[in-house]
Amino acid sequence: MTQVNVKTSNGGTATIGEDALAALRGGLRGAACTTDETGYDDARTIWNAMVDKRPGLVVRCAGAADVIAAVRLARDNDLLVAVRGGGHNIAGNAVCDGGLMIDLSPMKSVRVDPATRRARVEPGATLGDLDKEAQAFALAVPTGINSTTGVAGLTLGGGFGWITRKFGMTIDNLVSVDVVTAEGELVRASESENPDLFWALRGGGGNFGVVTSFEFQLHPVGPEVLSGLIVHSLEAAPDLLKEFRRIADNAPDELTCWVVMRKAPPLPFLPEEWHGREVLIFALCYCGGMAEGGKAVAELRALGQPIVDVVSPHPFTGWQAAFDPLLTPGARNYWKSHDFAELSDGAIDVLVGAIRTLPTPECEVFIAHVGGAMSRVPPDATAYPQRTSHFIMNVHTRWREAPQDEECIKWARKLFDSTAKYAVGTVYVNFMPDDEAGRVEQAYGANYPRLVKVKARYDPGNLFRLNQNIRPAS
Numbered sequence: 001m002t003q004v005n006v007k008t009s010n011g012g013t014a015t016i017g018e019d020a021l022a023a024l025r026g027g028l029r030g031a032a033c034t035t036d037e038t039g040y041d042d043a044r045t046i047w048n049a050m051v052d053k054r055p056g057l058v059v060r061c062a063g064a065a066d067v068i069a070a071v072r073l074a075r076d077n078d079l080l081v082a083v084r085g086g087g088h089n090i091a092g093n094a095v096c097d098g099g100l101m102i103d104l105s106p107m108k109s110v111r112v113d114p115a116t117r118r119a120r121v122e123p124g125a126t127l128g129d130l131d132k133e134a135q136a137f138a139l140a141v142p143t144g145i146n147s148t149t150g151v152a153g154l155t156l157g158g159g160f161g162w163i164t165r166k167f168g169m170t171i172d173n174l175v176s177v178d179v180v181t182a183e184g185e186l187v188r189a190s191e192s193e194n195p196d197l198f199w200a201l202r203g204g205g206g207n208f209g210v211v212t213s214f215e216f217q218l219h220p221v222g223p224e225v226l227s228g229l230i231v232h233s234l235e236a237a238p239d240l241l242k243e244f245r246r247i248a249d250n251a252p253d254e255l256t257c258w259v260v261m262r263k264a265p266p267l268p269f270l271p272e273e274w275h276g277r278e279v280l281i282f283a284l285c286y287c288g289g290m291a292e293g294g295k296a297v298a299e300l301r302a303l304g305q306p307i308v309d310v311v312s313p314h315p316f317t318g319w320q321a322a323f324d325p326l327l328t329p330g331a332r333n334y335w336k337s338h339d340f341a342e343l344s345d346g347a348i349d350v351l352v353g354a355i356r357t358l359p360t361p362e363c364e365v366f367i368a369h370v371g372g373a374m375s376r377v378p379p380d381a382t383a384y385p386q387r388t389s390h391f392i393m394n395v396h397t398r399w400r401e402a403p404q405d406e407e408c409i410k411w412a413r414k415l416f417d418s419t420a421k422y423a424v425g426t427v428y429v430n431f432m433p434d435d436e437a438g439r440v441e442q443a444y445g446a447n448y449p450r451l452v453k454v455k456a457r458y459d460p461g462n463l464f465r466l467n468q469n470i471r472p473a474s
């Protein structure tokens with residue numbers, strides 16, 4: 001065992017001596033890994049293969065006590081700190097070069113109490129972990145559409161998916177959290193305890209401390225939901241999208257329909273001659289009764305002449321993982337996102353045109369359908385500010401080889417720029433890449449000044465700076 005050099009927040013180096021390292025290790029339930037030790041590469045490898053960073057030291061936490069020890073080490077030595085939950089964030093702030101990485105991924109416990117319909121979730125749990133435990137009792141929390149995403153980062157940014165229109169965002173179902181502050185103290189935050197911190201954590205990301213436990217309200221869902229894909233030729237997209245926006249505007253809260261436009265993957269139920277050709281996919285989920293669902297989705301199913309329609313009852317856990325095969329870790333990814341109040345004719349033309357010039361077969365544009373219960377929460381009730389937009393566009397650029405970086409990123413930026421005039425200006429922080437630091441204030445809109453004040457109170461030294469950073473008021 002030797003000393004280890006770790007980067008500080010101002011770019012210098014702190015040496016953690018042999019005795020200090022031994023003391024840290026002696027107090028941990030988990031592990032402290034230096035660059036050549038077992039667990040180091042697992043911890044630093046995240047979903048987006050564009051990110052290949054090498055921390056100076058990784059604390060792989062087994063519980064809140066380990067998190068406290070890691071935060072105190074960082075505070076006492078002014079270390080640069082990265083915090084990893086599920087490791088899915090596109091910006092790659094879960095890992096850093098040279099600094100201290102606090103890896104929460106070993107903390108995966110999920111405990112559901114069916115009597116109170118509450119769940120206690122540790123910050124390394126994935127959406128799939130949460131769904132599997134909650135669905136044992138036909139319960140669910142609204143989260144996102146890819147089961148390997150981390151509950152922690154998704155929740156702290158807001159969180160929306162297939163049942164958000166019915167039950168609200170993930171943060172709207174958050175009852176309390178345990179947080180280790182920049183001072184290394186564990187505090188609880190809820191509507192009644194540290195309410196300003198609780199407000200900021202619901203959308204403000206990892207700026208305010210390290211969450212070691214999330215408590216959620218659950219809702220009856222499933223075990224089956226009416227769900228599936230309707231696949232159309234891209235040729236029909238302009239007309240279909242105009243019909244879609246009308247149906248989406250009038251949809252019951254139980255119905256959510258996202259649009260995906262891309263080159264068709266080799267899905268087993270899709271005729272082979274369509275593989276690799278440009279398509280528009282309606283991906284839909286109705287989270288109420290099957291009979292009502294059948295009526296609610298009928299209009300969407302009747303549109304145009306689909307290549308294939310595979311809408312039927314599916315287990316909720318299965319539908320929550322339906323996009324996993326297209327979103328596996330290990331590819332290079334770059335995203336750009338806008339919030340839209342409406343899907344205008346102009347936006348439709350630009351989007352459909354862009355799909356004809358996709359730089360690689362794995363690139364796609366998602367249009368998430370939101371609103372419903374999410375929109376009935378006042379914009380200042382939580383840090384997440386955008387409650388009235390109805391569609392969230394995410395340009396998922398995805399490719400395999402580094403020489404394609406420039407072409408793919410350029411394509412995403414061009415589409416982003418040409419759709420900007422149709423957007424409302426805010427953006428979901430969880431969809432922001434690492435080069436959008438200048439967009440954070442815009443992302444939070446009118447909630448930004450209050451976030452700055454809460455940051456100044458809980459993290460005046462900006463210990464938690466590797467995120468979509470809210471700088472503390474001076």
Ligand SMILES: Cc1cc2nc3c(=O)[nH]c(=O)nc-3n(C[C@H](O)[C@H](O)[C@H](O)COP(=O)(O)OP(=O)(O)OC[C@H]3O[C@@H](n4cnc5c(N)ncnc54)[C@H](O)[C@@H]3O)c2cc1C
Binds near residue numbers: 092149160206468
């Ligand atoms: C394939 C894919 C699909 C997605 N689909 C959806 C979707 O349908 N809906 C949706 O809302 N979002 C979606 N997202 C976005 C997702 O919400 C964010 O990427 C989110 O940040 C992932 O959380 P994580 O814990 O996995 O990420 P990480 O990269 O581990 O964490 C992200 C950041 O959150 C902070 N953080 C993480 N854990 C903690 C903690 N315990 N305490 C304090 N700070 C912490 C850190 O600043 C960290 O840099 C998707 C992402 C991917 C890659």
